[in-house]
Amino acid sequence: MTPPNTAQAGTPAYDIDAIRADFPILGRTMHDKPLAFLDSAASAQKPHQVIDAVSAVYETEYANVHRGLYQISEAVTARYEGTRETIRQFINAAHTHEIIYTRNGTESINLVAYSFGRNFLEEGDEVIITELEHHANIVPWQMLRDEKGIVLKVAPITDDGELIMSAFEELLGPKTKLVAVAHMSNVMGTILPIEDIIRRAHAVGAKVLLDGCQSVTHIPVDVQALGCDFYVFSGHKLYGPSGIGVLYGREELLNAMPPFMGGGDMISSVTFEKSTWAKLPHKFEAGTPAIAQAIGLGAAIDYVNGIGLDAIGAHEADLLNYATQKLSSVEGLRIIGTAPNKASVVSFTLDYAHPHDIATIIDRAGVAVRAGHHCAQPLMARMDVPATVRASIGLYNNRSDIDALVAALGDVQELFG
Amino acid sequence: MSDELRELYQEVILEHGKNPRNFHASDDATNEARGNNPLCGDQLVIYLKLDGDKRVVDASFLGKGCAISMASASMMTELLKGRSQDEAQSLFEAFHDMCTGEDNGHELPDDVEKLQVLSGVREFPTRVKCATLPWHTMVAALQGEDEISTE
Numbered sequence: 001m002t003p004p005n006t007a008q009a010g011t012p013a014y015d016i017d018a019i020r021a022d023f024p025i026l027g028r029t030m031h032d033k034p035l036a037f038l039d040s041a042a043s044a045q046k047p048h049q050v051i052d053a054v055s056a057v058y059e060t061e062y063a064n065v066h067r068g069l070y071q072i073s074e075a076v077t078a079r080y081e082g083t084r085e086t087i088r089q090f091i092n093a094a095h096t097h098e099i100i101y102t103r104n105g106t107e108s109i110n111l112v113a114y115s116f117g118r119n120f121l122e123e124g125d126e127v128i129i130t131e132l133e134h135h136a137n138i139v140p141w142q143m144l145r146d147e148k149g150i151v152l153k154v155a156p157i158t159d160d161g162e163l164i165m166s167a168f169e170e171l172l173g174p175k176t177k178l179v180a181v182a183h184m185s186n187v188m189g190t191i192l193p194i195e196d197i198i199r200r201a202h203a204v205g206a207k208v209l210l211d212g213c214q215s216v217t218h219i220p221v222d223v224q225a226l227g228c229d230f231y232v233f234s235g236h237k238l239y240g241p242s243g244i245g246v247l248y249g250r251e252e253l254l255n256a257m258p259p260f261m262g263g264g265d266m267i268s269s270v271t272f273e274k275s276t277w278a279k280l281p282h283k284f285e286a287g288t289p290a291i292a293q294a295i296g297l298g299a300a301i302d303y304v305n306g307i308g309l310d311a312i313g314a315h316e317a318d319l320l321n322y323a324t325q326k327l328s329s330v331e332g333l334r335i336i337g338t339a340p341n342k343a344s345v346v347s348f349t350l351d352y353a354h355p356h357d358i359a360t361i362i363d364r365a366g367v368a369v370r371a372g373h374h375c376a377q378p379l380m381a382r383m384d385v386p387a388t389v390r391a392s393i394g395l396y397n398n399r400s401d402i403d404a405l406v407a408a409l410g411d412v413q414e415l416f417g
Numbered sequence: 418m419s420d421e422l423r424e425l426y427q428e429v430i431l432e433h434g435k436n437p438r439n440f441h442a443s444d445d446a447t448n449e450a451r452g453n454n455p456l457c458g459d460q461l462v463i464y465l466k467l468d469g470d471k472r473v474v475d476a477s478f479l480g481k482g483c484a485i486s487m488a489s490a491s492m493m494t495e496l497l498k499g500r501s502q503d504e505a506q507s508l509f510e511a512f513h514d515m516c517t518g519e520d521n522g523h524e525l526p527d528d529v530e531k532l533q534v535l536s537g538v539r540e541f542p543t544r545v546k547c548a549t550l551p552w553h554t555m556v557a558a559l560q561g562e563d564e565i566s567t568e
């Protein structure tokens with residue numbers, strides 16, 4: 001473990017050049033320009049440690065898990081199950097069997113909506129989300145609303161992109177059964193005051209689901225200290241493979257919840273009259289899982305731990321400051337999301353060019369950003385913009401990436417300004 | 418800056434993007450449809466007024482979008498006036514071929530040569546839909562549909 005980081009702005013938190021060398025893709029060009037990859041919030045690049053771990057599975061010990069009575073199947077099962085322990089430690093869950101493998105954060109939320117929502121929520125019960133949610137944390141609850149007659153309430157945010165705590169409190173009541181909120185906004189970078197949210201939600205007897213898809217890569221998470229009931233994230237944003245995600249749930253809740261899908265691996269016994277369910281975590285993991293991807297996620301977490309989330313957070317905070325400063329001096333640029341407590345994401349608009357045109361133009365300068373609604377259309381409406389450009393920062397970004405972005409915005413101005 | 422970019426963002430396009438023609442709703446439209454690009458959230462509404470012979474006597478639009486989609490919608494509404502429904506449909510096909518680089522034997526008539534300025538999108542596969550969204554929406558309106566999506 002690396003010691004806690006005490007780097008000040010400007011002093012490097014780690015040797016960024018050495019880190020960049022771990023990511024083979026950062027060596028390539030885009031349109032003959034060095035690649036400035038500023039879209040990690042959509043999906044992060046992978047270090048060779050992860051790529052190698054995945055290849056090694058296929059090259060040396062691939063077989064199905066939990067089934068084979070031979071050496072390589074046992075070996076790959078041990079690695080696959082061992083990764084669950086790596087994940088447990090990473091978010092400090094109490095038990096390894098509280099870690100459920102899914103395909104991604106979206107599936108994790110849907111699992112809770114189906115298994116918890118359809119069985120423990122009744123007509124008139126209330127679920128609270130916020131205005132800044134990703135569609136993945138809106139649509140499953142709307143589907144539940146339409147099916148079960150629950151009430152979906154939306155806590156408002158300020159123009160800066162912060163949750164209005166007093167308004168959130170007013171929504172809480174005896175009928176609130178679940179509060180499902182992003183830990184960090186994928187559009188604005190706002191970090192929500194989740195300790196307060198959890199305390200207040202629990203005070204009225206509601207459960208809390210945290211969408212950690214964005215926060216998990218920037219902020220150390222201790223689910224026991226937080227006391228959240230569910231925590232979800234995707235492997236691919238955490239420098240791991242796509243196709244693997246995580247649902248953490250408290251043991252007693254997961255035990256009470258029925259399976260989400262039926263099939264192989266999730267049963268204890270099957271007859272045509274009746275089947276009985278496997279114990280946690282396998283109850284929720286029907287069918288052959290994403291074996292190499294899970295092992296790759298374990299390698300990604302080892303990699304992140306090797307640098308340390310504190311050091312990563314310090315490095316990214318420094319770059320976010322730098323980017324915010326540089327971008328603020330661009331004429332006609334408006335930053336969307338100016339909460340004091342934010343991380344790693346800067347969304348903006350230019351008053352003379354549409355985000356799509358901006359993204360197309362800067363792509364030709366080798367700069368990869370996302371432009372659009374970022375799967376958060378209600379938030380776009382709230383902030384009164386059709387779309388934004390989003391530059392997001394990962395552990396491997398450096399000041400040259402930001403400089404490339406700002407310089408490329410000069411091309412936009414030349415054409416449109 | 419690359420030549421492809423200059424080719425894409427020609428002066429005419431930027432000008433139409435900034436000052437779109439026929440940019441208003443219409444009270445007496447006979448046909449109207451909403452077009453959505455779910456990928457980017459762009460939305461626009463096309464209003465058409467057809468006479469008894471199914472000839473377009475007026476065309477306008479409203480919406481938010483990038484320079485490409487705004488310019489495309491603006492130029493389209495200018496060119497539609499006076500054309501029959503069939504002519505509008507074949508114009509769409511020719512325009513579509515031009516943007517995608519497909520050759521299905523539809524050629525732009527000489528009197529709409531100016532649409533050629535949008536042919537630069539061919540080099541930008543992710544932007545083709547920006548140019549064609551207004552046209553797809555126009556066809557939907559002609560066919561009596563309320564809403565279409567491109568993805």
Ligand SMILES: Cc1ncc(COP(=O)(O)O)c(C=O)c1O
Nearest residue numbers: 104105106134136186213214234
């Ligand atoms: C806050 C948030 N929630 C949920 C998701 C969904 O993640 P995935 O597409 O990996 O399921 C994302 C990713 O875009 C996100 O940023």
